Each structure stands twice: as C-alpha cells, then as structure tokens.
Amino acid sequence: MKTRLNTTLSQQLALTPQLQQALRLLQMSATELEQEVAQAVASNPLLEWAEEAPPRSSEPGPDSAAPAPASPSGEDAGNDAGSNDWMPDQGPWAIGSTHDDEREPPALRLTGEGQDLTEHLRWQLHLLNLSQRDRSIGLALIDAIDGDGYLREPLEALVQALQPELSVSSEEILAVLRHIQGMEPTGVGARDLGECLALQLQLLPADTEGRALALQIAQTALARLPRAGIDGLARELRQPVEAVASAVSLLRRMEPRPGRHVGQEDPGSWVLPDVVIWRQRGRWQAALAGHSGPPVVIHRGYEQMLGHCSSSDASYLRSHLQQARWLIRGLQQRGQTLLRITRQLLVHQAAYLEYGEQALRPLTLREMASELELHESTISRAIAGKYVRTPRGTVALRDFFSTAVETGNGEETASSAIQASLRQLIEAENPRKPLSDAKLTDLLKQSGVTVARRTVAKYREAMNIPPSHERVRIG
Known part of the structure; x- marks a missing residue:
C-alpha cells in the first residue's frame, strides 16, 4: 500500500470578529449605538468625528443624513392618495401633518414603552x-x-x-x-x-x-x-x-x-428614532435619521503615517485601522438593513400610517424575512428597540407587525387593528352604561369585523381594560 499526500480546497465561513460586531451593532438601539461609537472614538486614535454630515442627494440612500425627494424607482413607498404632505426638509423637522399634534422635540421623544x-x-x-x-x-x-x-x-x-x-x-x-x-x-x-x-x-x-x-x-x-x-x-x-x-x-x-441585554433601558427613557418616514407627492418615503449614518471617519493623518513609522508602531496603527474600518462598515450595514426593512414595511402598512392602528394589516416576522431573504432572527434583532419618526409621532418598528385574525366573512384582520377598534369604542362609551363584551362584539360586526365574544374578552383583558360592570362611572 502506498501512502499519498492529497490536498483539498474547501471554503469555510468563520464567525469573524467583524461579523460579531456587525450583529451586535444591528441589535443596538440608537442611544446604545451613540454610546458605543463615542467609546470607540475615545479608544481608537484612527477614528474621529465627522465634521459635517454628508450632503443630501436627489434620492435617499442607506447613508443619507436626511430625507430627500422621492425616487422614481418606487422602492421607497406605499401609495397614498392623500394631499397633505409631511416633509422634514421644510425646515428643522417641520410639522405639516394634521396627524402630528405633539409639541415635543421630534428627534427625541419620551416613551413609556419599556419592554422586558x-x-x-x-x-x-x-x-x-x-x-x-x-x-x-x-x-x-x-x-x-x-x-x-x-x-x-x-x-x-x-x-x-x-x-x-x-x-x-x-x-x-x-x-x-x-x-x-x-x-x-x-x-x-x-x-x-x-x-x-x-x-x-x-x-x-x-x-x-x-x-x-x-x-x-x-x-x-x-x-x-x-x-x-x-x-x-x-x-x-x-x-x-x-x-x-x-x-x-x-x-x-x-x-x-x-x-x-433585553429591556435594559428604563421605562420613560428618551429614545432616538433611527429612521424618518414622511409623505411627499402622495407617496410614503423613508430615510435614515441624521444620526443613524456613520458619524465617524478615518483619521487621515494617522493613516498616512503608516508608511513612515517603525514596524511596532505600524503594527499598532494597522490594528486600529482595521478596527476603525470594521466599525464604519458595521454602521453602514446596520443602516442598510434598517432601511430595507422600513421600506418594505411601507409597502404593507401605508394605510396604518394614514389612518392608524385600525388599518394595520396582518404581517409577521416570517413573511418579512421571506420577502427580504433574511433570517427571522435578523429581522427580530433589527427591529428590537428601534423607532421611526412618522407624521403620527414616534413609533416602534415592532408596532408595524401583527398576527392575523380570521373574521366571520372569511377575511383576515390584524389583531392590533381589532384591539385599536375596541379601545376606540370603549373610550367613546357612556360611562354610566359601559358596553358589554356582547355589545362590543355586535358593534365590531357592524363595522365589518366578525369575531367571537371570547375573542373580544381576550383582547380587552390583554389591554388591561376591566369588564363593563367595573367601568361604571356615576357623576
């Protein structure tokens, strides 16, 4: 028997530090991301803050610092026939929509939606x-x-x-x-x-x-x-x-x-929206918020020193240069992923932005992952703790998703839409004679949503709304 030496060529994908960092950046909220970048700038001499934001282009891209006019390709929007446009470039976050009655600074919003x-x-x-x-x-x-x-x-x-x-x-x-x-x-x-x-x-x-x-x-x-x-x-x-x-x-x-790492932020903490959604010429648009693009650049002075320093200094600088490039690339990938998801959400949920939760369509993580050819865990990681600025206010990305509930006429309605309708009916009820679950079921049926009374009771309990006999108010 002869012994032979054979060589085999194969490809293997390693979980590199660069990939680990990209996944970690994707999961961070905007506030956590700012802290991460600040720490990186403080510890890496080859990183420095960008002096000014990149100039606006005629089409919002993954690295845009602010929204821009609509792209003719149509990938940014869900159609909307409304005539009331809300354009953030009409001034410093101008408010031009009748939906937006907030008077808080739009870039920062106090939220009580802490989630453990x-x-x-x-x-x-x-x-x-x-x-x-x-x-x-x-x-x-x-x-x-x-x-x-x-x-x-x-x-x-x-x-x-x-x-x-x-x-x-x-x-x-x-x-x-x-x-x-x-x-x-x-x-x-x-x-x-x-x-x-x-x-x-x-x-x-x-x-x-x-x-x-x-x-x-x-x-x-x-x-x-x-x-x-x-x-x-x-x-x-x-x-x-x-x-x-x-x-x-x-x-x-x-x-x-x-x-x-889930639920570390205290309820009532300030949040920064990662994406801005606005309406222009009857179409919904999306772009990254100004702080969501890479706010740091490579320090050119140190980069030019690489060819004129000792081997030990060069090794030190190359190591930090690689880390700086990884961070910038990770920030770019994070922005691109968030923008892809948000633009796809606009295709499904344009009516939600126009009319509110009652118009929310059923949409699951699995459907979104299939359409974008991403893993469900990537979608879940990307939307966790992320917010978008819309004409309706600052909204969590996860609010765009909802399970389907089959109604009596064979159609499907988002569970969040049913809950929103219930909340609206209960808020408008006579406090001396609150609506029973049976009456709420009848009113929903009249509006075209046929569900069982036990479903109404389940959603009412999920919203922490007491039964009718406990909602009676006299005087």
Whole structure:
C-alpha cells in the first residue's frame, strides 16, 4: 500500500470578529449605538468625528443624513392618495401633518414603552400561528424563563402548574418550547448552558469553521471542558488539538446569558428614532435619521503615517485601522438593513400610517424575512428597540407587525387593528352604561369585523381594560 499526500480546497465561513460586531451593532438601539461609537472614538486614535454630515442627494440612500425627494424607482413607498404632505426638509423637522399634534422635540421623544424579556417573548409568541392550547402553554413557558433567558423549571413542574385548567404532557410542552427557542434573543429558552450555546451555533452557516465540533462539545462534553482542558478533550474526542481549540474559541464567542441585554433601558427613557418616514407627492418615503449614518471617519493623518513609522508602531496603527474600518462598515450595514426593512414595511402598512392602528394589516416576522431573504432572527434583532419618526409621532418598528385574525366573512384582520377598534369604542362609551363584551362584539360586526365574544374578552383583558360592570362611572 502506498501512502499519498492529497490536498483539498474547501471554503469555510468563520464567525469573524467583524461579523460579531456587525450583529451586535444591528441589535443596538440608537442611544446604545451613540454610546458605543463615542467609546470607540475615545479608544481608537484612527477614528474621529465627522465634521459635517454628508450632503443630501436627489434620492435617499442607506447613508443619507436626511430625507430627500422621492425616487422614481418606487422602492421607497406605499401609495397614498392623500394631499397633505409631511416633509422634514421644510425646515428643522417641520410639522405639516394634521396627524402630528405633539409639541415635543421630534428627534427625541419620551416613551413609556419599556419592554422586558417576558414582554418581548410574549410579543413574538403572538406572531406565531399557534392554537389557543399551544399559546397557553407558550405563555406558561415564557413566565418560567428567568432574566438570563433560561428555563430553570423542569417540564414536569410545568405540567403540574398548568393543571387543572389544562391537561398537557411533557411532550406537548417540549414541542412548544422548540418554538420559543427559535425566538430572539438567540439561545433563549435553553435549560442549561450547553443547550443555550447549541441553539446559537445551529443558526450559524453549516460551513462555519469549527461549528460541528463546537456543537458536539456543547451537547456532550461542555461540563468536562474545565477539568480536562483542550488537550484532554482532544484526546477524549479523538480530534486534533488545533480543531478543539478552534471549536472552543467559537463557543466562547457565543452569549452565555442571552436575556440580559433585553429591556435594559428604563421605562420613560428618551429614545432616538433611527429612521424618518414622511409623505411627499402622495407617496410614503423613508430615510435614515441624521444620526443613524456613520458619524465617524478615518483619521487621515494617522493613516498616512503608516508608511513612515517603525514596524511596532505600524503594527499598532494597522490594528486600529482595521478596527476603525470594521466599525464604519458595521454602521453602514446596520443602516442598510434598517432601511430595507422600513421600506418594505411601507409597502404593507401605508394605510396604518394614514389612518392608524385600525388599518394595520396582518404581517409577521416570517413573511418579512421571506420577502427580504433574511433570517427571522435578523429581522427580530433589527427591529428590537428601534423607532421611526412618522407624521403620527414616534413609533416602534415592532408596532408595524401583527398576527392575523380570521373574521366571520372569511377575511383576515390584524389583531392590533381589532384591539385599536375596541379601545376606540370603549373610550367613546357612556360611562354610566359601559358596553358589554356582547355589545362590543355586535358593534365590531357592524363595522365589518366578525369575531367571537371570547375573542373580544381576550383582547380587552390583554389591554388591561376591566369588564363593563367595573367601568361604571356615576357623576
């Protein structure tokens, strides 16, 4: 038998520090992003603040500092026949819409919509097409997930907790848990560290360097790693030390506590909108807010020094130059992704911007991900904590999404639209004789929305509105 030396050419995608940074920037709110960039400028001598914003162009692009006139391509807008245009370039954030009665500074708005991990997961649960039974199981699971994103309680304990209202098996709970483990943040709903890391690794491309071995370690050998070390684990798994070291390095890049970054901002904190939506010549437009583009540039003085300094200084400068380029590129990618999502939302939800929540169309993360050819987790990460400035005020991007509710006439209506209609009816009711759930059901039917009374009761409770007998006001 002859021994041969064969060479094989293959391509592998590694989770590079650049990719990690891009994903982290995408998930940040505008306020968090400003803090991140300020810290980068302070620590990197090759970064400096841009002296002035880029000039406006005739078409809003991913790096535009402010909205511009409509593009003839039509990719920016949903059609709107209204004649009342709202154009932010009529002055410093001019207000020209009858919808916008706010007198707060438009770039900053005080919001009370703080959202913790539980609320964030519940919102995603309602966007899934689950039965009422599975939805009840999902709510119980979400309530059992701690602040770090872990499900510490055994499934058997949840079986007991759901009784007597619901008789379920551990297998049913596990099936719903799989849905929750597919939510954002990635790794949520794990029952231990190994499962948490495995959930994150499974979302990486199959050809990511070290992924397969890292999955094996996370699922079978993670507890033995501190005692055995990389060398011992390599012998146990019969793998090269270099391969195990690469896999362990990949594991260390995962987030061990996925829930800790959700809901860090206090309710009532100021928020910065990332995107501006306005209407011009009967069309809805979208562009990045002025602060959402890369506010930093490469310091040309230091960059020119690279060819005239010692090898040690050159190494230092090249390292920081690479980090500076990664940051600027990550900021550009973040802006491009946000703008793509917002422009696609305008295609679906132009009526929502014109008429309010009652006109909201059913739209899920999965539909948006399919249309933009992105992963659902990317959409969820991109819209988390992001706000847009509209003629109706500052709106959370997640408010543009809503599940479909099938009405009695065979059509579908967004659940948020039904809730908005209910809220409007209850606000206009006679306080001496509040509307019962049955009456609310009849009024909705008269407006073309046929839903069951129990659905009305469910939405009323979800909005924390008491039943009619508790809403009676005399005098």
